[in-house]
Every structure is written in C-alpha cells, then in structure tokens.
Amino acid sequence: MAQIKKNVVVVGAGPVGLLCALQLAHNGIPVTVIEAEPSLTIDLRAGTFHPPTLEMLAPLGVTEAMMEIGIQVPRWQSRDLEEGLIVEWDMAILKNDTKYPFRLHLEQHRLTPILFKMLQSYPHAEVLFSHPLHELTQTEDEVSLLVGKDEKSRLTAKWVIGADGGKSIVRKACDIEFEGYTWPERYSVISTNFDLAPLGYADNAYISDPVQWIAFFKMPDVKPPGLWRMTVPVDESLSDEAVLTPEYGNQVMKRALNGQLQKDIPILHQSIYRVHQRVAKQFRHHRVLLAGDSAHVNNPLGGFGLNSGIHDAINLTEKLSKVINENANLEILNLYERQRKSVNLQYVQELSVKNKKQLEEKDPNIRQERFAFLRKMNSNDVLRREYLLNSSMINSIQTANLIQ
Numbered sequence: 498m499a500q501i502k503k504n505v506v507v508v509g510a511g512p513v514g515l516l517c518a519l520q521l522a523h524n525g526i527p528v529t530v531i532e533a534e535p536s537l538t539i540d541l542r543a544g545t546f547h548p549p550t551l552e553m554l555a556p557l558g559v560t561e562a563m564m565e566i567g568i569q570v571p572r573w574q575s576r577d578l579e580e581g582l583i584v585e586w587d588m589a590i591l592k593n594d595t596k597y598p599f600r601l602h603l604e605q606h607r608l609t610p611i612l613f614k615m616l617q618s619y620p621h622a623e624v625l626f627s628h629p630l631h632e633l634t635q636t637e638d639e640v641s642l643l644v645g646k647d648e649k650s651r652l653t654a655k656w657v658i659g660a661d662g663g664k665s666i667v668r669k670a671c672d673i674e675f676e677g678y679t680w681p682e683r684y685s686v687i688s689t690n691f692d693l694a695p696l697g698y699a700d701n702a703y704i705s706d707p708v709q710w711i712a713f714f715k716m717p718d719v720k721p722p723g724l725w726r727m728t729v730p731v732d733e734s735l736s737d738e739a740v741l742t743p744e745y746g747n748q749v750m751k752r753a754l755n756g757q758l759q760k761d762i763p764i765l766h767q768s769i770y771r772v773h774q775r776v777a778k779q780f781r782h783h784r785v786l787l788a789g790d791s792a793h794v795n796n797p798l799g800g801f802g803l804n805s806g807i808h809d810a811i812n813l814t815e816k817l818s819k820v821i822n823e824n825a826n827l828e829i830l831n832l833y834e835r836q837r838k839s840v841n842l843q844y845v846q847e848l849s850v851k852n853k854k855q856l857e858e859k860d861p862n863i864r865q866e867r868f869a870f871l872r873k874m875n876s877n878d879v880l881r882r883e884y885l886l887n888s889s890m891i892n893s894i895q896t897a898n899l900i901q
C-alpha cells in the first residue's frame with residue numbers, strides 16, 4: 498500500500514497546532530493537521546492573552562476576531578487575603594510599547610474555532626479529526642506516521658510539528674526527555690456567574706494567602722455578564738470527588754471573598770488538574786519540531802502557558818516557511834530551539850514558579866517585604882513600566898529575538 502505523502506503534518510488541533518497550520522497555509526504551504534479527538538476540544542483551560550501574543554496574531558486577522566468576543570482587561574490587581582488590595586496595575590503605561598496595552602480574556606476553546614474557521618478557507622490545508630498518532634519514525638528525508646492502528650493509515654511528511662500537548666506522543670517517539678517536576682498539589686478551577694466587580698475586584702486579581710491563594714479571571718463566556726473563574730490550589734488530603742462539588746466551590750469562594758459573601762452562589766463549572774514545570778530537552782529532532790505544551794508546561798500563575806505556545810508557533814512557522822519556500826539553511830530551525838527554549842527556561846519557568854512561591858509565602862516578614870516592593874513598583878512610572886513589561890511578556894519576546 499502506497500503511503501500518503503504530505504508536506505507538513507501537524508499533530509494536534511489544539512490552539513498551537515491550529516495556529517502553526519494557519520501560518521503555514523497563509524505562507525502557501527500545504528499542511529495537514531491530525532487530531533485524535535472527533536472534534537475541537539472544549540474543556541476549560543487557558544484564557545489570558547498578553548500584548549505580544551495579540552501583536553503576533555494580528556497580521557493573520559486572529560486578534561481582530563478575538564477582540565470582538567473577548568474582554569479587554571487594562572487593569573489587574575495584586576491582593577492579599579488578609580490585607581486586601583495591595584496594588585491595582587494600570588497597563589496604560591505600556592501604550593508606547595505595544596498597540597495592545599491590556600490583557601485580553603477569552604476562553605481557549607473559543608479561540609480554536611476562530612483558528613479552525615480561518616484554516617478552512619485555505620484549499621491546501623486540511624484537519625483530519627479522529628486521527629490519533631500512534632507511532633512516528635524518521636529517516637534523513639522524511640517522517641513516517643502511523644495514524645490509527647491500521648497500516649493503511651500511514652502518512653509520510655517532510656516535516657512534522659508535534660503540538661500534541663503535555664503528554665506528547667511525538668516527543669516520546671523522539672525519545673526527548675521532559676525535564677522538570679510535578680507539583681504535589683492539584684489546582685481546582687471554579688466558575689460562577691455571580692458578579693465580583695461590585696465587591697471591588699478587577700477582571701483579573703491574584704490574591705496571596707499562606708493557606709490557599711486565589712487567582713480570579715473574568716471570562717466573557719457566550720454572553721454578558723460572563724463568568725468569574727477562580728483557580729485555587731487544593732489540599733492534598735482531599736479527593737477529586739470531594740473537590741468537584743458545589744459545597745466545596747462555595748466554601749472556597751466564601752473564603753476567597755473574606756466574609757463579603759454570606760449566601761451560596763451558583764457554581765457553574767468545576768475542574769481539577771495536576772500542574773507541572775517541565776521543558777523538553779530538545780525542541781528539534783531532525784525533521785520533527787515541538788511547540789506548545791509538548792515542549793513545555795508550567796503552572797498558570799501569570800498566564801504564560803498558552804501565550805508561550807503561541808509565541809513558539811509563530812517563531813517556528815516563520816522559520817519553517819523560509820526553509821520550505823526559500824530553501825533557507827536548516828540551521829535556522831536550531832535557532833528556533835535556542836530562542837524558544839532559553840526564553841522558556843529563563844522567563845516562563847522562572848517567573849511562574851516565583852509567582853506561585855510569592856502567593857503562597859508563609860513568612861510574615863517576607864510577605865510584608867513583597868507588599869512594600871509591589872507598592873514601590875507602582876509608585877512611579879519608570880518602575881511600573883518595567884514591572885509590567887516583564888509581567889506582560891514583552892521583555893521575554895525582546896530577549897528571545899536577541900538570541901542568535
């Protein structure tokens with residue numbers, strides 16, 4: 498049986514895989530996405546987009562489509578459960594640094610249909626659902642992929658992008674180590690349509706607490722007033738079943754709002770998941786490239802996970818397009834690894850771990866020092882701008898671009 502020959506195969510129709518395919522298709526390159534699931538997945542995951550991400554997605558028309566349904570969040574808060582508001586950060590200070598001086602909140606599962614719809618307008622792009630990758634091998638000239646268990650469904654490709662998430666089969670097939678660790682505690686995500694704005698909360702707030710920190714995000718949902726989503730760490734002694742109950746949701750919500758909520762509120766969604774800090778040892782293995790969660794995973798504090806996956810997708814497909822369309826030297830693909838791996842280790846891993854440690858800090862003196870530091874950062878325009886250039890990932894992109 499002759500194998501079906503493809504130019505580029507992207508494994509995984511998550512946001513990173515679809516974006517890789519869209520940019521390649523936009524550059525005139527035939528591309529096939531294979532996805533294990535029968536349709537786009539709709540579970541609750543990331544939902545914060547930083548300014549550089551919006552800048553990168555703008556030329557493809559994706560940012561405009563996202564802005565139509567997303568919520569612009571120009572102000573976000575650093576809070577403490579006991580002390581209340583510490584600082585409200587105003588991102589308007591970045592107006593000369595970016596066209597988008599705000600965070601955009603939009604559910605990840607509402608971004609993927611945008612990407613999918615745009616991809617469908619290219620006749621040389623296809624997305625094959627219910628096509629799980631089982632095996633991958635490569636020679637000097639091509640990559641062979643067994644899709645499904647039947648030998649008839651074997652594909653070959655010149656290039657493969659593994660965008661198949663944290664448990665990536667592509668990464669495992671290439672025997673690439675996923676270096677790092679898994680946190681002992683799980684995180685729970687709890688959503689309500691109870692409006693927190695009248696209680697003084699900005700659309701995004703991080704609340705430190707030595708027992709159980711809280712991160713609030715207002716998400717647009719399908720219509721106003723949207724949903725308030727809370728992420729909290731879960732005590733290791735509790736079972737998943739005990740956490741996934743409205744009683745637990747309400748107990749945590751009441752604690753998070755520090756006595757401002759007397760009665761139960763509707764809990765509309767709940768989930769629980771494990772959190773890791775891991776980076777693949779290589780982002781390239783000959784003709785196979787990793788992007789997004791298959792290359793790196795981190796805790797959600799700071800909202801860097803999906804953003805950095807999108808930064809990978811744009812960086813990688815710009816370079817792969819040059820290799821395919823302009824016969825650029827393959828060394829350019831190693832530059833992708835150098836740029837994106839270093840920035841992930843130096844910035845995404847470091848800052849997400851720092852954010853977590855600061856929110857859960859138990860020592861009262863260190864906690865007070867941090868509050869003083871945040872207030873000082875917010876006290877003048879130079880310091881505030883520097884702080885926000887970092888937290889909004891603008892510095893991370895500038896750092897990556899300097900790497901040769």
Ligand SMILES: Cc1cc2nc3c(=O)[nH]c(=O)nc-3n(C[C@H](O)[C@H](O)[C@H](O)COP(=O)(O)OP(=O)(O)OC[C@H]3O[C@@H](n4cnc5c(N)ncnc54)[C@H](O)[C@@H]3O)c2cc1C
Pocket residue numbers: 508509510511512513514531532533534538541542543544545605628629630631660661662663665666728769770788789790791797800801802803804806
């Ligand atoms: C439960 C959960 C909650 C999260 N919450 C947050 C958050 O609050 N904030 C934040 O910033 N980040 C969060 N993240 C991380 C964020 O969702 C990821 O960074 C983002 O999904 C990465 O996108 P991706 O396209 O790389 O991978 P994914 O979104 O995981 O997409 C991978 C795709 O590959 C497909 N696939 C997998 N294996 C195969 C195979 N063998 N063959 C074919 N297809 C395959 C999958 O079905 C999926 O569609 C969360 C992640 C999880 C798991």
